[in-house]
Amino acid sequence: MSVDRLKKAAEYRRQAQEIRTIVQKIWIKEAREQLLETAEHLEVLAKQEEHKAHADNSEPKPRSEA
Numbered sequence: 001m002s003v004d005r006l007k008k009a010a011e012y013r014r015q016a017q018e019i020r021t022i023v024q025k026i027w028i029k030e031a032r033e034q035l036l037e038t039a040e041h042l043e044v045l046a047k048q049e050e051h052k053a054h055a056d057n058s059e060p061k062p063r064s065e066a
Helices: 002-025 029-058
Strands: none
Touching: 002 029
């Protein structure tokens, strides 16, 4: 269902933002880079879920047999 996909996308975005907030407090360069890569990956996942949600909405609904 597209609503579930949008919720999943929102959760990915929330996690990405949470990571970015943590990164601001971390001074170890390697850890910062790894966390930023994870945040970027979560953004990609969010975009994929949104794309799937929009695709779900654009597909014709099958007719139920009565």
